[in-house]
C-alpha cells in the first residue's frame with residue numbers, strides 16, 4: 001500500500017480491478033475485514049451475500065465513493081486511494097456504477113438524466129449525436145416512450161431500467177451493478193441479464209454484479225463470490241457452488 | 257454528519273498510512289465544534305470550487321430564477337403589511353409630540369436599516385434555506401449526489417456553488433424589493449389619516465436616510481444571502497439516516513441560518529457604529 005511507485009508494473013497484466021486486504025469499519029463496526037478480489041478483463045463476477053453485509057460498501061470503495069481504512073484497490077492498474085481529482089474523474093468515466101436506489105435525478109426528465117453524463121464529460125457536444133445516443137440507450141432497455149417523463153412518474157422497474165441506460169450510455173469498460181434485477185418481473189429480469197451478457201460480449205466489459213436473483217447470477221456469472229463476515233466465504237462457478245456441501249453456501253441455492 | 261467527518265478524517269489518515277478508528281461519543285460542545293469545523297471546511301471547499309473552471313452559469317441562473325420567483329409573493333405580502341403596521345403603530349406617539357411629518361422618515365429608517373433586511377432574510381431562511389436543505393438532503397439519501405460524483409461532475413461545484421451564489425445575489429435583491437413594497441405599505445398607512453402626495457411622502461421618507469444607513473444595510477444583505485445558502489447546502493449535503501434525515505436537514509438549516517442572521521446583524525451594527533464614528 002505504501003509503495004505506490006511500481007504502478008508501471010501493473011500495466012502488463014490483464015486484471016482491471018485488483019483489491020488486496022481491503023478493510024472498512026463504520027462507527028467501530030468492521031464491515032469489510034479482508035477482501036481480496038481480482039477481476040479480469042471481460043469477466044463477470046457475481047457477488048452474493050446477505051442484506052447489510054457490505055456488498056454495496058465494497059463496490060463504492062472501488063469507485064472512490066467510500067474511503068477504505070486499509071488495503072489497496074487498483075482500477076486499471078492505478079491505486080484508487082491515491083488518485084487526485086482529475087485521475088478519479090478519468091477513472092470514473094471508464095467505470096459505470098448502477099446504484100441500488102437507482103439515483104435518478106428527480107429534477108430532470110428521463111432525457112436530461114441520460115444526457116447528463118454525456119454533456120458533463122464533454123465527450124460529445126453535437127445535439128443530434130446526443131439525441132441518437134439517448135435513443136439508442138433507451139431502446140436497449142426497451143423504454144423509448146418515456147423519454148420526456150419525470151422519474152417520479154415512472155414505475156420502480158422502469159426507473160431501474162432508466163438507471164441502467166444512463167450508466168451504459170458512456171459505454172464503460174467496467175460496470176458495477178448493484179442489484180440490477182431487484183424489483184423487476186421475471187421477464188424483465190431475464191432481459192436485463194441478457195443485456196448484461198450482451199454488454200460483456202459486445203464491448204469486452206468487465207462487471208461486478210451484486211444480486212439476490214439466482215437466475216441472474218446463473219445467466220451472467222463467470223465466477224461467484226459469497227460475502228460473509230467481511231471476507232469472501234466461498235468462491236467458484238455457479239455449478240461449483242450449487243453442488244457445494246457447506247450448509248451456509250447451500251442456503252443461498254435453495255430454490256422452491 | 258459525524259460519519260462524514262470521520263470519513264474525511266480517515267481519508268487524511270489513510271494517506272498518512274496510519275491506523276484510524278474514531279469511535280468516541282461527542283458531547284454537545286464537541287458536537288458544536290465538529291459542526292463548526294465541518295462548516296468551515298465546507299466553506300473552504302466552496303471557495304476553492306468557486307474560482308475553478310468551468311462555471312455553471314446555466315444552473316446558477318436557473319436557481320436564481322427559481323428562488324426569486326418562489327418567494328416574490330410571500331415577501332410582497334409580508335413587506336406590505338410590515339410597512340403598513342409599522343406606520344400605524346408609530347403614528348400615535350409622533351402625533352403626541354406633534355411630529356407627524358417625521359412619520360415617513362422614521363419608518364423608512366427602521367425599514368431600510370433593520371426591519372426590511374432582517375425580516376426578509378428570515379423569511380428567505382424559512383423558504384429558500386429549508387428548500388435547499390431538503391433538496392440536497394433528499395439527493396444525498398437517494399444517492400443522487402453520489403451518482404453525480406461518479407459521472408464526473410463535482411457536486412460541490414454543480415449543486416453547492418450555484419445555489420450559494422444564487423442566494424448571495426438574490427437575497428439582496430429580494431430585500432431591495434421588500435423595502436420598496438414596505439414603503440408603499442407605509443404610504444398607504446399615512447394616507448389613511450388625510451391625503452399626502454407621493455412626492456411629499458418620498459421627500460419626507462428619504463430625507464433622514466444617509467449613505468451610512470444604506471451602505472452597511474446593503475452590504476450585510478449579501479452576508480445574509482451567503483449564510484442562508486451555505487448553511488442550507490451544508491446541512492443538506494451531509495444529511496444522513498434516510499428520509500428522517502432530510503427533514504432534520506431542512507429543519508436545522510432554518511434554525512441555524514436564522515440564528516446566524518441575527519449574529520451577522522449584530523456584527524454589522526457594531527461595525528457600522530465604528531465606521532460612523534470615524535467618518536465624523
Ligand SMILES: Nc1ncnc2c1ncn2[C@@H]1O[C@H](COP(=O)(O)OP(=O)(O)OP(=O)(O)O)[C@@H](O)[C@H]1O
Pocket residue numbers: 026027031049050051052053054055056057058100259
Ligand atoms: N455511509 C455509511 N455510514 C455508516 N454506515 C454505513 C454506511 N454505508 C453503509 N453502512 C453500513 O454498512 C453495512 C453494509 O451496508 P451495505 O449497504 O453495503 O449492505 P449490502 O450488503 O449492500 O446490503 P443490501 O443487500 O441490503 O443492499 C450496513 O450495516 C450499513 O449500516
Ligand SMILES: [Mg+2]
Pocket residue numbers: 055056057100178
Ligand atoms: Mg446494497
